[in-house]
Amino acid sequence: MSKIPVQRVDLIFEKITCKEIFEKVLQSKPEEIIQSVIDSGLKGRGGAGFPTGLKWQFAAREKGDDKYIVCNADEGEPGTFKDREILDEVPEKVFCGMAIASLAIGAKIGYIYLRGEYKFLVPKLESKLADFHQLMKDLGHDFRIELRLGSGAYICGEESALFESIEGRRGEPRNKPPYPTKSGLFHKPTCINNVETLVYAVMIQKYGAMHFRELGTKDSRGSKVFSVSGDTPTAGIYELELGMSVREFVDVFGDGDTKAVQVGGAAGFCVPRKRFDETIIGFEGVPTGGSMKLFNSSRSMYNVLHNYLDFFAEESCGQCTPCRVGCQQLLKGIEAVKKGEKSHKYLDELVKLAATMKIAAKCGLGQSVGNAFSSIVENFKEEIIY
Amino acid sequence: MFAKTLPAVTEITIKKLYSFPVIVIQFTKGKSDSITFVKSFNVLKKTAMIINEELVKEAVKKHGSSRAALIPVLQELVAGKNYLSDLDMVEVAREMNLSAADVYGTATFYSFLDTRPRGKYVIRVCKTISCSMKGKNSILATIEETLKIKLGETTADRKFSLLETNCIGWCHKAPAILINDEPYTELTPQKVTEVLREYIKNK
Numbered sequence: 001m002s003k004i005p006v007q008r009v010d011l012i013f014e015k016i017t018c019k020e021i022f023e024k025v026l027q028s029k030p031e032e033i034i035q036s037v038i039d040s041g042l043k044g045r046g047g048a049g050f051p052t053g054l055k056w057q058f059a060a061r062e063k064g065d066d067k068y069i070v071c072n073a074d075e076g077e078p079g080t081f082k083d084r085e086i087l088d089e090v091p092e093k094v095f096c097g098m099a100i101a102s103l104a105i106g107a108k109i110g111y112i113y114l115r116g117e118y119k120f121l122v123p124k125l126e127s128k129l130a131d132f133h134q135l136m137k138d139l140g141h142d143f144r145i146e147l148r149l150g151s152g153a154y155i156c157g158e159e160s161a162l163f164e165s166i167e168g169r170r171g172e173p174r175n176k177p178p179y180p181t182k183s184g185l186f187h188k189p190t191c192i193n194n195v196e197t198l199v200y201a202v203m204i205q206k207y208g209a210m211h212f213r214e215l216g217t218k219d220s221r222g223s224k225v226f227s228v229s230g231d232t233p234t235a236g237i238y239e240l241e242l243g244m245s246v247r248e249f250v251d252v253f254g255d256g257d258t259k260a261v262q263v264g265g266a267a268g269f270c271v272p273r274k275r276f277d278e279t280i281i282g283f284e285g286v287p288t289g290g291s292m293k294l295f296n297s298s299r300s301m302y303n304v305l306h307n308y309l310d311f312f313a314e315e316s317c318g319q320c321t322p323c324r325v326g327c328q329q330l331l332k333g334i335e336a337v338k339k340g341e342k343s344h345k346y347l348d349e350l351v352k353l354a355a356t357m358k359i360a361a362k363c364g365l366g367q368s369v370g371n372a373f374s375s376i377v378e379n380f381k382e383e384i385i386y
Numbered sequence: 387m388f389a390k391t392l393p394a395v396t397e398i399t400i401k402k403l404y405s406f407p408v409i410v411i412q413f414t415k416g417k418s419d420s421i422t423f424v425k426s427f428n429v430l431k432k433t434a435m436i437i438n439e440e441l442v443k444e445a446v447k448k449h450g451s452s453r454a455a456l457i458p459v460l461q462e463l464v465a466g467k468n469y470l471s472d473l474d475m476v477e478v479a480r481e482m483n484l485s486a487a488d489v490y491g492t493a494t495f496y497s498f499l500d501t502r503p504r505g506k507y508v509i510r511v512c513k514t515i516s517c518s519m520k521g522k523n524s525i526l527a528t529i530e531e532t533l534k535i536k537l538g539e540t541t542a543d544r545k546f547s548l549l550e551t552n553c554i555g556w557c558h559k560a561p562a563i564l565i566n567d568e569p570y571t572e573l574t575p576q577k578v579t580e581v582l583r584e585y586i587k588n589k
Contacts, residue, residue, distance in 0.1 A: 075555055076552075076553065076555075077553070078514045078515055078516070078552070078553040078557070079515070079516060079553070079557050080553075080555070080557075081555040081556060081557055081558065083555075084555045115555075116496075116498045117551075117554040117555060117564065117569075118555065119567040120567050120568060120569065148457075148458070149457075149458075149461060150496075150498075151457065151460075151461060151496035151497070151498040151499050152496055152497035152498035152499075152551065153495065153496050153497065154552060154553075165457065166454060166457075167453060167454050168452075168453040168454045168455065168456035168457055168492065169453070169456075169492060170491065170492055170495040171495060171496075186454075227557065227558070228558065229516045229557035229558045229560065230515075230516060230519060230557075231519075235557070235558035235559075236558045237558070262515075266514075266515075293515065293516065293557075299519065303518075304515060307513075307514065307515045307518055308515065311514060311552055311553075314552065315552065317495075
């Protein structure tokens with residue numbers, strides 16, 4: 001049972017002046033900026049949760065003049081829509097975060113990779129970027145940001161696939177290592193961060209590392225923006241302290257009949273009602289990029305699983321066999337069991353397949369399919385079979 | 387320039403007729419000029435190639451000719467008509483010194499870089515879980531009934547194409563669709579009919 005009830009926080013959408021904060025940051029040394037981010041305990045807010053300060057430190061330590069800051073605005077995880085609102089409401093904070101990162105690691109160019117489905121934001125972003133570039137000029141900091149659009153591929157949210165896409169190729173993930181901080185965009189040292197992470201980096205400069213660290217738990221410092229949808233009377237985005245239990249979350253956002261919560265989108269875990277109390281929303285429990293989807297007792301978990309598998313089978317880049325074939329086999333498999341063409345024992349084979357994909361797939365997509373698959377099959381077996 | 391490449395032609399202009407471009411070619415015919423729509427496929431094809439060349443050259447001039455400019459160039463060409471023709475891709479390959487297969491392979495990876503002919507407005511209905519839970523099927527049925535096309539098809543006047551897509555990031559206001567770049571959310575069958583009527587009437 002967690003000690004943190006559902007607490008609203010207001011760091012992300014608070015209006016700031018980039019000029020004030022950046023002038024202060026310009027007085028600090030890169031090592032000091034990086035140390036403050038490390039001290040805050042900030043971890044990536046896109047879903048993978050890598051410690052941000054460490055990432056900046058690795059990139060800073062690489063030698064070379066060509067380094068890049070990349071903002072991952074390819075928010076494609078089903079059920080996540082918080083980056084869209086952040087970019088719509090406070091884009092200047094995202095640019096400011098990128099500028100702070102550029103100072104910390106020594107980069108002159110930044111890219112924002114914006115998913116094609118958010119193309120309607122481009123006019124506003126370009127207008128705000130013009131102001132930002134003027135500010136950089138006024139403050140004498142050599143850093144400019146360019147926009148790059150995606151074209152409808154979920155996999156381009158994966159960092160190395162994103163680089164491939166900016167470089168003009170199919171969005172097929174690379175082998176890692178080497179990791180982006182060593183060899184990223186154009187195979188140069190790159191620091192790639194989620195939209196939300198960059199805004200928190202700004203707020204850490206404004207309020208100090210300790211203010212951020214005091215929120216959340218020791219494994220999940222700070223707060224996070226959640227995208228809540230599904231069977232809930234209060235769908236929308238909410239910035240909350242990390243570390244609450246799913247029970248506490250459902251008590252606030254559920255419709256009174258919640259039977260499952262999908263934490264982390266299609267790539268995340270399905271938490272059944274019997275595990276609401278013991279499951280923590282955070283890096284020590286079930287981590288998430290923010291997607292929280294509530295299902296009530298009217299929903300068929302077979303339909304939910306089928307929807308997720310259909311999604312993955314379509315969005316798989318196709319280059320590695322475990323994912324390309326695995327996703328299709330999982331999808332066909334549950335259809336066959338449902339139709340009675342295969343016995344329910346076949347589900348055990350499929351669970352083994354999902355576990356194999358977790359170790360054999362080349363990137364996070366193939367490795368994550370098993371999360372939703374196993375958690376739904378194990379907890380809702382009857383609905384899958386009958 | 388055109389007069390040199392096509393016989394007996396004095397002028398080529400592109401006019402818009404019912405929202406898609408029509409090539410008007412002026413021939414000299416005896417003592418007076420006359421305007422004819424070209425019936426010869428070869429002449430039409432060659433003309434289309436010349437026009438394509440110009441559009442591609444402009445796109446490459448705007449975005450550059452390095453590999454990293456490929457997707458912005460393709461996006462530029464798609465923005466006009468919602469798909470990439472074979473001619474587009476061959477011309478891009480020529481301008482950017484790539485193989486046509488490479489351009490095709492890159493374009494076909496991305497669902498918004500369509501290589502099949504689409505209409506002026508591409509309607510993309512989100513089919514991922516939140517929209518699916520909140521009535522996407524009835525929205526799809528309404529659109530099919532209103533436009534008299536099925537999923538995957540384009541209307542006869544080439545104005546609307548109907549496709550499905552994955553999560554577009556409006557889950558709290560499901561069901562949602564995109565029409566070209568514009569999102570429409572919190573849809574009901576009535577609302578979506580109104581939206582379509584606006585498009586049919588005004589554009």
